[in-house]
Amino acid sequence: MSLTDADLTALLVTLKLAAISTCILLLVGTPIAWWLARTRWRFKFLIEAVVALPLVLPPTVLGFYLLVTLGPHGPIGGLMETLGGRPLAFTFSGLVIGSVLYSMPFVIQPVQNAFSAIGNRPLEVAATLRASPLDRFFTVAVPLAAPGFITAAVLGFAHTLGEFGVVLMIGGNIPGETQVVSIAIYDHVEALEYSQAHWISGGLLLLSFVLLMAVYALNRRFTVVKT
């Protein structure tokens, strides 16, 4: 006996959630990481602390505040309802928002570190070679920070895969919409279906291991090339 349809659906929802969250994080996180790496603003540590918060905060706390904000009586959820939409709590979109916040440090920090490691010099060189600021960003900073982007993407993706607390708080457990694998595992264990739980857990373990292995292998290749 292997995975049931419901498990497969949960797996697909999880992969879709991780992929979408990672893409959003790369798009939104890169400018933030760039700004954090370059700014000389003296209160920059405030923003850095906010970015790092999900690292230490219990996911249930994050989930709770999201539920309050996104639910029908929260400011954003209420706004959505007035605009004729539905509140984001207990929807896939709500899950995406939660995942983005939950995995934020895993994406922003590696990219920020990679941008910092480049230093000012390559950008100055590019400026003396007629490259405008935007041009310098895309043709010098981003390629030189490539290892950081790969680390960020894989960590963001893998971390979202294992999300549980946030999902439980704001996603609920709607099969095909908000039921992700970690919750499916929990359900199986609750129902004493250990064999099912084993299958999914083993799969998740293997996937996470392969992803992390890829990060370290790729980073080694990059460091070898750099020195």
Place this chain on the structure above:
Amino acid sequence: MSIELQLSLARGDFSLDVALSLPGRGVTAIFGPSGCGKTTLLRAIAGLEPDVQGTLQVGDRCWQGPDRFLPTHKRPLGYVFQEPSLFAHLSVQGNLEYGLKRRKGQPEKIALASAIELLGIGHLLQRKPHQLSGGEQQRVAIARALAVSPDILLMDEPLAALDQQRKQEILPYLESLHQTLDIPLLYVSHSRDEVARLADHMVLLSEGRVKATGSINALFTRLDLSLAHEPGTETVINAVVAGHDAHYGLSHLDFAGGRFTVAGKPLPLDQPVRLQVLARDVSLTLEHQGQTSILNIFPATVEALAEAGPAHITVRLLLGNVPLLSRITRKSAEELGLAPGTAVYAQIKSVALMT
């Protein structure tokens, strides 16, 4: 074209405050000890120091003024940093083409092919920067700066990060740049030797202020500057090849104050050369010595004298209107009765020829 600037910057306990008018051709050395602001001045000219105040006019274009600050990428300059700073993610070819592709609309003064040839990097094009030696990397960096066909080339101690051997590898390329390019080159250096070999003009900086500026010959021989009092003090003289004596293997080199005869392989006629005469290789006599092995003897006039240490005197001579330094003992100076205006003969024991 000339470069007029008046720039100032205050940063912590360092301040830069310079007003200069630099020639629009030839090599101008910005010279001074570490920490005197040479690099900051060069970076300010390149627009890499956004806090700098003042005005900067290059030819007929204003790069910086009271309400104007042309960003670096809009200034038609080439910049060579102290470290090669090649883009690690691009091949040598990619590095060279980076600026070339962005040059848009500016006339090509230096073709990439000739920059590649000038710096001898044709065989490296497909390599990645980390596969090159330090000297090769710096040659690529120089070619990359040339490939944008700049109106002015700025070099910040391009040899400082290299060992002696690599320096000797690059210097000939810089010398040929000097002769091939008709754009001005600002060359930051704290090496007297490099300046003597490369520069035509010189700006002497000290603690963020201009101490002196002028032709290299004039500044090297000014007795009021410390340059004339160092142990290796030399005079740099520009000359042209006037002829050869095949029988003895000698070349004749004419300069404004006469003619040098030196040994060495024959150079093409009329080629400009640069001569270096160490002050301690110049001895003085009151009468012309007929019986001597020294080939280069010139009538000269003592212009000024200055003490150089407890036992020595630096004498500034004029050969026609060309200044020349001589380092002799105070004892000799007294015995010869040297004073400004004394007519002497300068016997030059050895001349270094730099092409």
